[in-house]
Amino acid sequence: GLKLELMPKHVAVIMDGHRRWARQKGLSVEQGHRAGGEKMKVLTRLCNQWRIKVLTLFAFSTENWTRPKEEVDFLMELFLDLASSQENLDEDNLRFSFIGDKSILSKSLREALILREETTKSNSGLHVMVALNYSGRQDILQATKSIASKVNNGHLAVKDIDSNIFEQELETHRAEFPEPDLLIRTSGEQRISNFMLWQLAYTELYFAKKLFPDMEQEDFIDALKSFQPRERRYGGS
Ligand SMILES: CC(C)CCOP(=O)(O)OP(=O)(O)O
């Protein structure tokens, strides 16, 4: 069984396979994404119960904008519903953060995300970081620009730039454990897809064949059972 002392501190999930799931069931793409959203709540509750500290969910990447307009509009509506719903928030004492470029999102969605961050920032339960319009490369680039401007205006000396300084500039810096211990990707795809590139340097990878909307508690337990016995060598011995 699972050992509580071997639980990962930070789990990241690439929730993939919503359209294939819908197609297999003869449902609309929108119903596939809605099913994904419901499964996201199940996963969040499980991680909270397992005392996992941070759960980062890849909900929308910068590359997803190339999808049909009606699908993107639907996803944005879905995110707005999820970010503004009062459903079972307090009992789980969840904290929410949103990483990614909010500037091109609608005003109403951007405000809902900021409000949800503000109203939950002191919650001590699971910290759910939702990656929305996120790009691992953009994250590294914006951190680089921020550091360069600090050097430019004399607030930082080049010789003092180290991993710690750099990590403080990444969008994940607010998380108590910014580096994922375990990354789960569903639907059988085995790629990172421009997710958190700096942060995933030593993350254990787990690929599940099931489509995200089909993932059940035992499938997440399988991922944790695969993770727990692994030796984390961090390139060392
Ligand atoms: C927006 C994204 C997280 C949804 C993931 O599922 P998907 O739309 O990529 O579905 P498919 O991989 O089945 O095409």
Ligand SMILES: [Mg+2]
């Ligand atoms: Mg996909």
